[in-house]
Amino acid sequence: MPGLGASFGRGGATNFLEDLANSDAIVIEGSNMAECHPVGFQWVGEAKARGAKIIHIDPRFTRTSAIADLHVPLRIGTDIAFLGGLINYVLSHDLYFKEYVVAYTNAAALVGEEYVDSEDLDGLFSGFDAENRHYDESSWQYEPDDSPHEGSDQPGEAAEQKRSDQHPDVKKADRAQAAGSGGPPIASKPKRDETLQHPRSVFQILKRHFARYTPEMVSEVCGVEPEVFEQVAKWVTENSNRDRTTAWVYSVGWTQHSVGAQYIRTCAILQTLLGNIGRPGGGIMALRGHASIQGSTDVPTLFNLLPGYLPMPHALQHSTLDEYVADAEGKAGFWGNKRAYMVSLLKAWWGENATAENDFCFDHLPKINGDHSSYRTIADMIQGKVKGYFLVGENPTVGHPNSRMNRFGLANLDWLVVRDLQMIESATFWKEGPEIETGEMSPETIGTEVFFMPAATHVEKEGTFTQTQRVLQWRHKAVEPPNDARSDLWFYFHLGRILRERLAGSTDPRDRPLLDLTWDYPVEGETADPSAQAVLREINGYGPDGLLSTYMDMKDDGSTTGGCWIYCGVYADGVNQADRRKPGKEQGPVASEWGWAWPLNRRMLYNRASADPDGKPWSERKKYVYWDEAAGEWTGLDVPDFEKKKRPDYVPPEGARAQDAIAGVDPFVMQGDGKAWLFAPAGVVDGPLPTHYEPAESVVENGLYKQQANPTLEMIEGPWNRANPARSEVYPFQVTTYRLTEHHTAGGMSRTLPYLAELQPEFFVEVSPELAQLRGLANGEYATLVSARTAVEAKVLVTERVRPIKLGDGTVVHQIGMPYHWAYSGISTGDSANDLLGIVMDPNTHIQESKVSSCDIVPGRRPRGPELLEFVEGFRRRAGVPSGKVGVNGRDPVEADAGEGATY
C-alpha cells in the first residue's frame, strides 16, 4: 500500500463503507463494485437515494455503470492521465480547498534545488540510474528548515543508512511498503512558503507537473470526450468544499499495473487538494478482494515486512537493533516510537530469552537483501534453487499471471505442501496440468513430492479476519472440521512443536531462534487445536499489569510485549473487542461497537482534518470530530485519530520527539511532518509525483512523454515469460482481466460449488461488435486468444459493454474483457485466462500488470498437444520475440539436457 502509505501515513482505506452514504459524489474507478463487492455497494445505493452523483470510470460497462449517473469508458491503463487532468482542472480553475491545503498538506514545503521534474526530462525524474533502472531519490528531498534537526541519536548511523537507502539491493527489497503504517522517514522538516508562491514550493511544482494534462490531452490519451471529462470535473469539484464531500473508490483495477502505486498516489493528490481526506463522505476507499487481505499485510506473510509494517531487517542496513531503528529514532510522528514497537515484537516472539544485553534477540531474525517476492521465487524454483514450498489456501497455477510459469516452478521442487479444501490445480499439475498434454512435462519426469493436507473452512475454526475498512471481526467455531481437516493454526502450531522437539538439545547457533521461541499456546479438544484467542492476546500484547489497551503504552525497555503494534487494543480492557456484536440498529452511524478497527478503533483515519485548524467543524453538515474547549479534548462521532488532549494551537517545543513533535494542526500523525503528501520526497521508488506511462504491452505510443512505459518497471526474463512487444501488429489488441460476482479468484472456492458453477458455467471473453466483425468472431462460438506466453480458448460474448476507443489520429484500440476464474478442475471448467498473461511488475509493490496486456484473437478452438506449442511459437517468430521453447519441466533446454541423466 505505498500509494496510500506515502501520501497519508497508513496503508489502509481512509474511510469505511457505511460512510459512503454521506458522500455528495462518489467516483468508482478501477473497481466494478456492484459485481465484486455487491453487499458493500448498498452504501453507494444509499448515497444515490440521498441525491449523490455516482460516476463510474472503467473501460467496461458493468452493473456498476448501470447504477451510475455517468459511465466514463476510458482506454485501459490511462487513469493517471485522467486523474492528472482533474488535478490540472482543480489547480488551473482555483478550485482547491485553500485553508485545508495550506494547513494540512505539504503544498507549502520547498523542494531542494537539485530536483528536476519529468516535464523537463521527457518522462524521467532527476536521479535516474539507467543501468540499474532505478532512481536515486536524494534529489527529491525537501529543502531543510533553517534549524536542521537531524533527529537521530546516532547521526552517523542515520546518515550511513540514508546513503545505503539508494543501494539497488535495498531498493529491490521493497522498502516502500514499510510505509503501511507510518510515513516514510524523512531527513528533516522542510522550509515552507505559506503563500504557496515560491517556484520550488510543492504547490508550484505540482502546477507545472500537471499543466499539460488538459481536457484535450485527456481526450487524446484516454479516448474520453472533453465534454465528458468536464462533466466529471464539474460534479467532483461542485461536491468538494466545506459543506460537501466526494469519495473515491478503487480496487485491483488500479493496483495491478506497472504504475499501480502511482495510480493511487494520483488519486491521493486530487482528494487532498479537494480537502476530502479525513472528512465524512470523503476519503479513498480501497476495496480489498479477499476476506483478510488487509489483515495479511497488517500481520503480513510478506517477505519484506514484519507485523505492523515494520520492515524486515535488511542485511546491508540492519545488523543491530540500533541500526534498525536509526531512521526513525527521535523523528516526529508516531513512527518515532519504532524501537518500542520492535522491542515489544521481539519480546512477544522470544520472551524471557530476549534481553537488553542480547539486543532483544534482534539477531535471531533472518535478513533480506533483495527481491524475495513470489514471482522471483518461482523463477528460482525453475532453476532448482528452492527445495520446498507451502501453498496455504492459494492456487497460483490458476490465480497468478503466467500460470504456466508457476507450474514449471512447482515441477522443479523437492517437495510441495498444499493445504486446501478441494483438490485444486496447484496440487494436481503433475498429473493433469496443460503441459502434460503438450508433452513439456509428465508424471515420470516430475520429482516433486506432494502432500495434500486438508484444511478447515471458516466455520470450522475461530479467529479474526480484517476486512476492507480495517475492521477485525471475530468468527466463532460452529462445528469441528471433518476427518483429517485441520485449521492452518493447528498445522503451523504442531509443525513448530515437532521441529522444536527434533532440535531439542541442539547446540547449533542457527537453531537458537526456534528453540528460544515462545511456543506454548494452550490447546483444546481431541485434536489439540491451539487457542486462537491466546494468539490474538499475544498479538495485542502485555505489560506488567496484563493486557495492553493501547500501543501508546508500549516501551522500548523490554517491559512490554506485542506481536503487532497496530493491533494493540484489540484486547483493550481484557475483552476481545473483535467479538463485539452490538446490532447496527442499536448504534449510531459509525457503529464503533461492532468489531474493532485498527488503530485504536478509529473508523475514519485522519479525522482531525474534519475540523478546521482551530478545531471547529468545517461546516455543520460535515461535522465529525472537533475540539471541545470546555472539556479540553477532541470529541465527536468517532474516536479521534489524534491525541485526545492535544490542543489545536499546540506548537511543538524545540527538540520534541515522536508524537510530541506533531503540532495541534497536523492531522496526518504518522507522517514525519504531520502533513498529507502532495509531493512524496520519499517512499515511492518510481517518482515523487505520478506521471502517465503506457502499460508495458500497450498498443499505443505515449502521447505525453518520450518515455513509453515506467522506466523502473520490473521484469523476469526467461523462455517461460516472454513479453509481447509494445505496439506490436502481431498482438494488436488490449485485454483486461476481471472477476465475476458468482466466482472467486482462482475458483477453488467457487467452481467446486454446484450453485455457483451453474450460475457461471464456462469461460468466456467479451468483445465488441466491431472487433467481432474485424476478426470474424461469432457470439456463442469459440475464439482463441494468443500471447507470447501461450494460447487459450473461450466462448465469445459479443457485446457493446466493451467499446473500441478511437484516438485523435484515427487509431482504433480494441479492448477485450476476460474473467480469470477457470481451469481444468471442479464442476465448471475451462482454459485459464492467467496462462495468457506475462509477469511485469510495479517496482514499489512487485504486483503484476494483469489489468492490461496485449494479444491476438482468432475464431475457433486452439490447437491441442505439441501443435499448440508450434502455433504460439509461430506468433512469436512473426513478432520478433525470442523462442519460448523450454526443456523438460520448463527448464532451460541446455540445462535440462545436461540434467536428465542425473535426475532419473
Place this chain on the structure above:
Amino acid sequence: MLDVKTWLDSWPVYRQLTGSDPMGRGKAARSKGTESTVSRTATADRVVKSVCPYCAVGCGQKVYVQDEKITQIEGDPDSPISRGRLCPKGSASKQLVTSPTRVTTVKYRRPYGTEWEDLDLDTAMEMIADRVLDARHKGWQETDGGKRVNRTMGIASLGGATLDNEENYLMKKLYSAMGAVQIENQARI
C-alpha cells in the same frame, strides 16, 4: 365422519372468500403441507456468528447447526456493514463446507509417482518436519555478499488472503524463527 367446517376449510376458494385473504395470495393459498413445514433455521440446535470468507466487505453470517452439521448459512442483520445481505457466493457458502468433492483426508504423491496415495495425518506431519529440516539445511546461508543474513533460501511459502490474522501471525513467527524469508501472500497480488 369429517366435519363440514374442516372439509370446507380445506378448500382454498372457501378460505379465500370467507377469510382475511380475498386475493388468495397468502394465507388462503397455503396447503396443509406448507403449514406443517418447519424451516431448518427454526429447529437448529444453535446459531453461531461468523463472517463470510469470500471478498473483503466482511458480511456478517449466521451459521445454523443441527446434529453437529451445518444446515444453513444466512446473512446477519445485526451487522452494520452488511445489514443482513449476502451475495451469491456468501449465500452459497454452506456448499463450501458440505461439498461432496471436498477432500478431507491426507493425500500423498511420491516423487515420479503417477497416482495419489493415502497417508496418515501424523505420519504426514513427521515427514513434512523431516523435509523442512533438510531443506532448511540445504538452503542455509550464514552470509551473502559478505553480510550476515542467517537464513535459508531452501523453503518458500505462499498463503491465501483467507487466512486468519492468528494464522498469518504464527506462520510469520515460525518461518522467521526457522530462517525462511521467501514468505508471501495473495496480498501481493
